[in-house]
Amino acid sequence: MKAAVYYAPKDIRLQEMEKPKPLTGEVVIEVKACGICGSDLHFYEGIKDVDINPGIILGHELGGEVVEVGKGVEKLKIGDRVGVEPLIGCGTCEFCQVGKYHICPGLQTIGINFHGGFAEYAKAPQEKVYKLPDNVSYEDTTLLDAYAVSVHGINRVSVDVKDVVVVIGSGPLGFTTMQVVKAAGAKKVILVGRRDENLEIAKTAGADITLNTTKVDVVNEVKKLTNGRGANIVFECVGGLAPTLGQALQMARPEGVIGIIGAYSEDPILDFWSGYFKELNLLWVSSYAKWGGKPEFEIGIDLLASEKCNAKPLVTHKFPLDEITDGFEALLNKKETNAIKVAVIP
Ligand SMILES: [Zn+2]
Numbered sequence: 068m069k070a071a072v073y074y075a076p077k078d079i080r081l082q083e084m085e086k087p088k089p090l091t092g093e094v095v096i097e098v099k100a101c102g103i104c105g106s107d108l109h110f111y112e113g114i115k116d117v118d119i120n121p122g123i124i125l126g127h128e129l130g131g132e133v134v135e136v137g138k139g140v141e142k143l144k145i146g147d148r149v150g151v152e153p154l155i156g157c158g159t160c161e162f163c164q165v166g167k168y169h170i171c172p173g174l175q176t177i178g179i180n181f182h183g184g185f186a187e188y189a190k191a192p193q194e195k196v197y198k199l200p201d202n203v204s205y206e207d208t209t210l211l212d213a214y215a216v217s218v219h220g221i222n223r224v225s226v227d228v229k230d231v232v233v234v235i236g237s238g239p240l241g242f243t244t245m246q247v248v249k250a251a252g253a254k255k256v257i258l259v260g261r262r263d264e265n266l267e268i269a270k271t272a273g274a275d276i277t278l279n280t281t282k283v284d285v286v287n288e289v290k291k292l293t294n295g296r297g298a299n300i301v302f303e304c305v306g307g308l309a310p311t312l313g314q315a316l317q318m319a320r321p322e323g324v325i326g327i328i329g330a331y332s333e334d335p336i337l338d339f340w341s342g343y344f345k346e347l348n349l350l351w352v353s354s355y356a357k358w359g360g361k362p363e364f365e366i367g368i369d370l371l372a373s374e375k376c377n378a379k380p381l382v383t384h385k386f387p388l389d390e391i392t393d394g395f396e397a398l399l400n401k402k403e404t405n406a407i408k409v410a411v412i413p
């Protein structure tokens with residue numbers, strides 16, 4: 068099969084690999100779509116979040132059709148349309164035993180530790196493979212990872228009808244968080260971003276109000292929109308090197324809650340005194356697992372199936388496997404391309 072293999076930053080090679088064979092309990096999927104995640108981009112750029120072995124096929128945001136099933140597979144059959152949850156805990160530690168495999172010390176990820184979806188075929192254990200309802204497309208599956216993170220966000224930071232919520236970030240996680248927060252019933256959702264093109268999409272994708280941080284003082288605007296008090300909840304969905312966590316602390320009302328979703332490549336700049344005097348609650352949101360026994364990944368699928376969330380406007384770019392490097396470059400140069408989610412379509 069054809070696969071895009073990671074060797075080093077900016078060195079992803081298209082080559083022939085052996086098609087995966089299913090072990091007991093595993094299924095092989097013909098990949099129909101695989102998203103390029105921010106973490107994949109970090110590997111491509113050479114920003115080290117985690118160690119990655121040369122020779123691995125990246126890609127953990129995948130969906131496709133089941134083409135082969137291993138022994139003992141009961142819940143899936145050949146021809147099923149599926150999405151794949153990439154996180155695999157050890158299964159035995161104290162966290163895994165209560166469904167919190169995202170904080171398992173032995174957590175492994177398909178597309179990072181095992182071969183992933185930037186290939187014609189991929190395999191996964193059956194319990195991580197979910198059937199897709201008819202109205203959830205393969206392209207939608209490239210955003211299930213982000214929806215699951217956002218679902219975990221509202222699991223950590225509960226949102227209800229009284230809340231004015233600010234979401235900072237107009238990348239995939241900003242958009243999915245905005246939609247999930249709306250679906251959870253927030254009174255008003257304000258999306259803060261840097262690019263007008265993305266903010267236009269945000270208006271059609273569910274934001275009540277959008278603010279361009281390059282054009283207005285977003286902290287003041289949020290205060291104005293909340294009778295001078297500030298937002299009940301702020302989700303920071305940018306990370307990297309952005310000064311947005313400090314802004315989040317400034318725009319929250321006293322006793323407000325900050326959900327930290329963005330992954331920072333250096334320790335973020337905090338506005339200590341805002342947090343201190345307002346007694347803010349900072350909650351970290353890393354990845355996802357189960358919520359009340361139900362996989363948050365599956366809750367994401369349900370939200371798309373019920374049309375409470377809509378992934379379609381978020382897939383802005385598609386590239387065939389042969390042109391995967393162009394896909395990475397499109398995401399790297401999002402200032403020019405306005406890419407939100409880039410999908411590789413083998
Ligand atoms: Zn991801």
Ligand SMILES: [Zn+2]
Pocket residue numbers: 156157158159160161162163164168171172173174
């Ligand atoms: Zn574990």
